[in-house]
Amino acid sequence: MKAFIVDRYGRNGHGRNPAALRFGEMPEPELRDNDVLVQVHAAGVNALDAKIRNGEFKLILPYRLPLVLGNDVAGVVVRVGPGVRSFKPGDEIYARPHQDRIGSFAELIAMNESDVAIKPNKLSMEEAASIPLVGLTAWQALIERAQLKKGQKVFIHAGSGGVGTFAIQLAKYFGAFVATTTSTPNVEWVKRLGADVVIDYTKENFEEVLHDYDVVLNSLGSDALAKSVRVLKRGGKLISISGPPDSAFAKDIGANPFLAFVMRLLSFRIRRQARRRGIDYSFLFMRADGEQLRKVTALIDAGAIRPVVERVFPFESTNDALAYVEKGRARGKVVIKLR
Numbered sequence: 001m002k003a004f005i006v007d008r009y010g011r012n013g014h015g016r017n018p019a020a021l022r023f024g025e026m027p028e029p030e031l032r033d034n035d036v037l038v039q040v041h042a043a044g045v046n047a048l049d050a051k052i053r054n055g056e057f058k059l060i061l062p063y064r065l066p067l068v069l070g071n072d073v074a075g076v077v078v079r080v081g082p083g084v085r086s087f088k089p090g091d092e093i094y095a096r097p098h099q100d101r102i103g104s105f106a107e108l109i110a111m112n113e114s115d116v117a118i119k120p121n122k123l124s125m126e127e128a129a130s131i132p133l134v135g136l137t138a139w140q141a142l143i144e145r146a147q148l149k150k151g152q153k154v155f156i157h158a159g160s161g162g163v164g165t166f167a168i169q170l171a172k173y174f175g176a177f178v179a180t181t182t183s184t185p186n187v188e189w190v191k192r193l194g195a196d197v198v199i200d201y202t203k204e205n206f207e208e209v210l211h212d213y214d215v216v217l218n219s220l221g222s223d224a225l226a227k228s229v230r231v232l233k234r235g236g237k238l239i240s241i242s243g244p245p246d247s248a249f250a251k252d253i254g255a256n257p258f259l260a261f262v263m264r265l266l267s268f269r270i271r272r273q274a275r276r277r278g279i280d281y282s283f284l285f286m287r288a289d290g291e292q293l294r295k296v297t298a299l300i301d302a303g304a305i306r307p308v309v310e311r312v313f314p315f316e317s318t319n320d321a322l323a324y325v326e327k328g329r330a331r332g333k334v335v336i337k338l339r
């Protein structure tokens, strides 16, 4: 099958773009007992793809190379393993594959059925492929971990990004009051997604405007993270998806003592800042979860959340799609179309 492949982390390509993925042939993925084999129609592109390609996740996600990249998929089931109960050939599905079995930048991908859900009725394949990773991230941060309740105040950094556009809609659906940040050209557009307060970060400092928030979802760097502490009230929750990782995460992934120590060290400062103000800091690394994805499907089918796809690239242009996402200016999601 044709696929976009990481041969070596970082500088693994040739010519003008040294970090380019190689477009080449890979064997069809192995189909295990509880797997569905899916013909990929569309694949969502995430910042995570570029970070994996660059080798930034080597310690957390030790992949064997060559690796087919791609963390979001929509497509059609073509074959199922003998243990599969919930899917049959012909089903239109979408998924964020398990982190150990990524590879949606390819014609075929095999996934455990527990990671997969039937695609929302109303969505095209490209729209569906834009949802799983960011949808599950927002769900796991705001609903599972923060247990967001009606009337609570939540601040979502970078409301015009992939995670932000979904998280705003999800928080509004659960009845929260939502503040977010973006740059001038996106302000009105993000308001239309439902945000109650939109701060133009080129004109105002969010930490001077927002106070007494219950939850902050951080997806930016250490500066924004440190300032986020000031936005929260005592007892509030600061959840970061862009690091630094903490001890609980080290335990979750079974990190060796050295890696666990490094993670404790990396998060020492923010944990101390948070503790001093009675705030709970935690790092979240999202996980694949077909059951949760079905809950997301229900919200999409009900019209409560809509996908936000800014650009669709043809399969051959996967490297361009990745480069576009890496610039960090995407308005919503970027998707690759295979068929």
Ligand SMILES: NC(=O)c1ccc[n+]([C@@H]2O[C@H](COP(=O)([O-])OP(=O)(O)OC[C@H]3O[C@@H](n4cnc5c(N)ncnc54)[C@H](OP(=O)(O)O)[C@@H]3O)[C@@H](O)[C@H]2O)c1
Pocket: 046, 047, 048, 133, 134, 137, 157, 158, 159, 160, 161, 162, 163, 164, 181, 182, 183, 184, 186, 201, 219, 220, 240, 241, 242, 284, 285, 286, 287, 325, 328, 329, 330, 331, 332
């Ligand atoms: N831990 C996890 O499980 C997990 C899951 C998903 C994502 N992530 C991480 O979370 C981060 C965000 O992911 P994403 O997919 O949402 O990224 P993205 O879609 O690439 O984000 C792009 C958006 O960020 C906005 N932005 C950039 N700088 C900003 C700033 N200083 N203040 C406010 N907005 C800013 C841009 O808006 P403007 O053009 O208006 O600036 C743009 O719309 C990435 O680092 C990703 O790796 C982690």
